[in-house]
Amino acid sequence: MSENRALVIVNSVYQLINAVQIKRSLLHGRPADLLLTDILPDARDYLPRLEQTGLFDRVIFALSMETNQKYAGAKEPELSECYHNTANFLRWALSDELTDYAEIYFSNYDVLTRMLACRFYHQPCAFIWYEDGFSTYVIDYLREDRAPVNRHPDGRKIRDKVQRVLLYEPALAMRGDRLPNVALPKIDRRDSELRELFNHIFGYRGSARLPRFIFLEQSFRAEGIRTNDIDLMRECREAAGGDFIVKPHPRNRENLPQEMGLTRKYPDHIPWELFLLNLPEDEKQQHTLLTVCSNAALTGRLVFGLDMNTVMLYRLFEGKVLWKEDATLWRYLERFRREFAGRNYYVPQTRYALRNTLMFLGGQNGKSD
């Protein structure tokens, strides 16, 4: 095996897109393996198509979801037991054996990644944290008071291994962890070869059509946070006048918006990022994204430099917290608005402004389908 080899760990569609981008840009010409986990829904379906592309030398599959969930908030003695079994776990969970790596790219500080840090702790292997939405910009995941695992002798080993962070917009970073932020080249939507590559990997035909107003749901209910997101959806639907759909968040167990009659069924076969990537240039202003503060609404701008109509509703949010790192997230969202958002980015501060915004963006207030 080459000493220059890299391993890229992927837990989601967004990470897979970024992994491909990393391979085609920063790791261009270098040997690399891909580690795809079962956290990515239907991950096994991607395996043959990924192998067909020849981008990565090996595509290794990992069963890490169960262990991640089991030890997500664990304390002693469970943590010691977990990391004591690192070698056993890796042997059992991975579909193929790992080799030596010069760099390991990851997005989540989950059990699998931390175990790999233990596994390669004494080897010259750099861990590189890559973009996974605004959490990568905002959260210092390794802060000791954040979780018991950060104080555990093995769990915290990754702190010594992480060298830098890859971000599409390094200037937006505000984690405060002193890790250097390095630019990850944006994906060029005009690169038809790349688009075809993604479409092949995801089995996407590129002809999906969505309504004008697309509300991106978040995982508040899955996380037990009481909010007014349903009210906001209703308000948006009213102002939109019917040409409206809610994209459910996969972590929410039930599709409450659909059950409440606020939306028709969202076509599951359309990965969000693929929809954005394939959106013709002349159609991009025909859609408006609505969300409290979902990273998915910012993806188009961050990853593709796509300036779509985006209405962020976080100023109208009523709930205890938007997120754990509430204050920092607010700072991030406001900074994004001021410095990166562009002309088609709206942050209504009253429900009247929301109604006016949607009317301006083509809504037919009160006229439902």
Place this chain on the structure above:
Amino acid sequence: MENQIKVSVIIPVYQVESYLERAVDSVLAQTLEEKEIILVDDGSTDASPQICDCYAQSYPELIRVIHKPNAGLGMARNSGVEAAKGKYVAFLDSDDTVETEMYEQLYQKAEAGNYDIVMCDVNIIYVEENRQSLSRSYPSEEIDLPDYIANGNNITYSVNKLFRREIWEENRYEKMLFEDIALIPALMTRYRRVGYVQKAFYNYYRRPNTISTSFTGSMADIIRAFQMFLDNSSPAYREEAVYCIAKQLYWNMTKSRVLFQADFITFLQKNEKDFRLNRFLPKDPQTKKLLDFLEQRVLPERFICPHIGREIPAAYFEQLREHFPHAELVLADENFFAAEQPPASVRAAMTAGNTAFAEEYLALRILCDQGGIVLMPWMRANLNLKRLRLNRIFFGFRGGEELETGCFGAEKSHYVIQALLMTYQTENLYNQAFLPLRERLRDFLILRFGLKPNGKSQLLKKEIQVCLPSVLSYDMQNGENCCKRADIPVPEGYQAVEDDVLRLWSGRILENWNLYKKALGSGKPLSPDASPPAALGGITEGELERQLHELAKLYENSTSWRITRPVRALSDLVKKIARKG
């Protein structure tokens, strides 16, 4: 014969067919024989002119009639003065009367003392209340002029005085209301030989809804009158004149003409040094409260009317002239932008033909620069709008959630208006979509000041007044309307009102009524807020109760009350003994 006329009695006549004969007869009955009566018919349209002519025919030696187009009381008196031939001149209002010896006694006093002016007391007859009271002009027949000017009564009246006719060679009434106040007290400071007969010869009939008890826009003339009193007084008596004005001002501001309070405050502030340095005021605990008003900021009576590409209806000007005859009107059209380039958003709106957007910017721009009240061409203001000048900044609801931007006001350079103007410079939805000002304003007030969009009256941050829809948009005939929309064509006598405003209004009445009933049931004293709203006229029972309380307090502190206190105490004692017995 002419040089034998001792007193010319001038009676201006206007629409007084019911009272005129009584007035003239009271002069004819005078014991003074060498007199003339000059009836000045000021363009009456009732039977008054005929009554005048009839008298002239019946008494050709004594009575002359002048018919002239209507020009007001002062001008009528001036006409009478020009025609007068007597050595002295007196004025009688055509709905009042004089006692039979009045002119003889005043004439004799004038002759005996070589006085320029001689006065008497006034008997005030409250017609509907069937009572009268004596208004004593001065405690002693020997007039100490400085003290009289400072503390005397009836100083502003024309009618209780006899004037040497020469005075009128160089003085005239102004064409205005309150022409007496503007002229007579100043005359007293300049013609200092003043005599006094301490008898109530003049009967002043006071009726409700006469010109002196109902409000009109031209009543703001009282401010001009006070200023003329001050300006035309002899500098030797300026301190006394200021104190005399201060007392009248305080009464007017707090009791009789509260509606005009902003005008009075403006006057007070204009003459600040006179009031602040006056030596009488610190010794008068009641009147010195006037000085507190010097601190209050009021909006200038300036109306700002932007109109781009549209004519302003004649009714707009008519109503303004009627209710605010002294107001400044700032009209601004697209030419304003020739001198000052508007922000890109306004230019874009103009290019897109959205003149309403540009008009609203223009309104804010001028309001910020000059202060005052924005009154859009489709709005009609009434006299009540004066009340809102006591705010530093005000807006109003048009409905439950909508704000009214046809009428709003602010003082010069108010930071809220500055901030709103700034929003036209930045990229935002309001500029992109050319949203009306009411959308921008509502969001701004919600976000910065916590406005609740519920159609209810609110005072934000103790400064920004947001009024009910019935104040600035719709006249609900409850006396609180200041301004209303005129852009909805309705038949005469009707008022178009949005249904949610009607719901809010009815809800409010019901709420007040329920509170009132609850308070009644509790047996506790009613708070003003718990009173039911008045059907008409805008005075609540709470307000009435407050005023009665004030009156009782006034009476308790009055001299007459203190004098009779021992008698009342004795009477109470006798009643107690009788009950026990």
